[in-house]
Amino acid sequence: MGSIAKQEEASILSLAEGILKDTKQVISYLKSSKAALPTFSAAAEPLPTAPDFQQLQTSLRTQLEDLQLLVDGPARFYRYFLVSGYEIAAFQIALTFDFFTAVPAQGDISLAELANKAGLDQDRTNRVIRMLITQRVFQETRPGFFAHNAFSMALHRDEEMKSMVHYSFDEMLKASAHSSDAIKADPFEADSVHCPFYDRFGIPIFDYYRKHPEHAGRFAKAMAGWRKHSYPWADLKGTVVDIGGGSGHVAIELAKFYPHLKVAVQDGDAAMLAIGQKLLSDSVRDRISFTHANFFEPQQYVGASAYLIRQCTHNWADHDVVKILKAIVPGLEGSAPGTPLLINDMIMPEPGSEVPRLWERERRQADMVMLVCYGAKQRTVSEFVGLLKEADPRYVLGKVHAEKGALGLLEVYLERS
Incomplete structure (x- = not known):
């Protein structure tokens, strides 16, 4: 499926036709299994996790990605990719200041109240949550009032998922930024003291969690x-x-x-x-x-x-x-x-x-x-x-x-x- 020949043969039209075909198969699967069709609503039900449905998802996602790459072209792709780190900053702030709990499970919250609950100034609270809304995380129900959608609600109600996302931003991605420096320092050694995490935090990852039990619980x-x-x-x-x-x-x-x-x-x-x-x-x-x-x-x-x-x-x-x-x-x-x-x-x-x-x-x-x-x-x-x-x-x-x-x-x- 990933051969060079097949990649070269892909065209905008053939990909669009494949997307339509796979989309119909996804809808058919959901209807036959009596699962709800996905929406951005905060009340949306989780998608099935069965392997056969995951295969349908993979096929559809692959074609969607290829179509976007062809439509965007290399220049636009790299411009977007290079600023994605700044979008990550919005997630980091929202997790650290706990936007996902501050926004109520039902109803909405004003910008002023959200900033007060988060312990953050209104200007940066506003900028962060509006950045996330462009990523389809949270929604603005009326001017200056915010509520959950399906993607923010997932982190509100699922503590394991929230912990996974938070520890990734808080520890792993910070270490990732040190990758080239750490590997350049030890290009032929790789273990827990010859890796980017050690370069960033000055301690092997297992010792880090012993030193920071509050983070160890989140990691668990x-x-x-x-x-x-x-x-x-x-x-x-x-x-x-x-x-x-x-x-x-x-x-x-x-x-x-x-x-x-x-x-x-x-x-x-x-x-x-x-x-x-x-x-x-x-x-x-x-x-x-x-x-x-x-x-x-x-x-x-x-x-x-x-x-x-x-x-x-x-x-x-x-x-x-x-x-x-x-x-x-x-x-x-x-x-x-x-x-x-x-x-x-x-x-x-x-x-x-x-x-x-x-x-x-x-x-x-x-x-x-x-x-x-x-x-x-x-x-x-x-x-x-x-x-x-x-x-x-x-x-x-x-x-x-x-x-x-x-x-x-x-x-x-x-x-x-």
């Missing part, structure tokens, strides 16, 4: 998304060890969906573990434990039904991942043959593979986050296999659950003689 909420995978969790019996499980959000969801399972959460951040204790409900409290543990040190829990490491490997450079994988071996050796190590992380496309451009871009964007903030990377299946074999030649890759969503899952086993 931002990371709290959970995706069920096609792995047969129901077949497991006993305890799943959640390595680097943070606040235990994955453990809690696993325990909710599979009442026969116990989950042992391990993490090196005491603040994260403390947050997790507060999240437990009575229905899962007796099946989830929290242990302070360093995943670079040999695994102490033996006899598990599975070891899960989710969205951790992408935070570390190759040599660190090898240490983590080596440290898990004692746990596998002390458990029953066939006990799986489940690596739940993004899977990058192999070089030369033919994948949708926007699908790949989302993964490349995530890979750049790892480069900027952790001196680390997202990996292909073959890269994972290489690190596994380096850690212990007995590691073998079983099934690959390559999900159409953000994350995949690798089933890994330790061969026994």
Whole structure:
């Protein structure tokens, strides 16, 4: 889908015809699934998240983007792209001064009242919210009065989404601005102290969150998304060890969906573990434990039904991942043959593979986050296999659950003689 030949063949008319066709398919899907058609209303319902609908979205978005690029041309594209950083400033200010909470869920608010609630002068309050309105975030209901629309309401009612957006602006994008300087200083080194985040804040990212627990809580909420995978969790019996499980959000969801399972959460951040204790409900409290543990040190829990490491490997450079994988071996050796190590992380496309451009871009964007903030990377299946074999030649890759969503899952086993 992303071949050069197909890009060259694209024309304004063919793209417009494709957009019309895909738009009709999107509408047909929504009607058949009894989902509401999207609007900018603050009361708009969320769109479906099913993989087949996401494929329709990707196809339509790709053609919409190509049509805009052809209509704009290179000069206009770069003029707009270069000022997008200043638009980001409006989001930063609105999040820091909490416009999204200050604007009521229902009804509107005057400029003067919004400025008073935000603790900001009226001039800059006015300029910021009007900038966001041009991005279809918030709306002006009458002169000088503002209300939510679908896009601002999403950040008003969804604390996890708001946390994700806020920590991205507050930490990650500030670090991103230091990328060229940091890499120029260490062009052949990449890890948590040789990366733009360290260059910006003078401290590795994990130490930063220990030093700033108020930001650690926000980061934990931002990371709290959970995706069920096609792995047969129901077949497991006993305890799943959640390595680097943070606040235990994955453990809690696993325990909710599979009442026969116990989950042992391990993490090196005491603040994260403390947050997790507060999240437990009575229905899962007796099946989830929290242990302070360093995943670079040999695994102490033996006899598990599975070891899960989710969205951790992408935070570390190759040599660190090898240490983590080596440290898990004692746990596998002390458990029953066939006990799986489940690596739940993004899977990058192999070089030369033919994948949708926007699908790949989302993964490349995530890979750049790892480069900027952790001196680390997202990996292909073959890269994972290489690190596994380096850690212990007995590691073998079983099934690959390559999900159409953000994350995949690798089933890994330790061969026994």
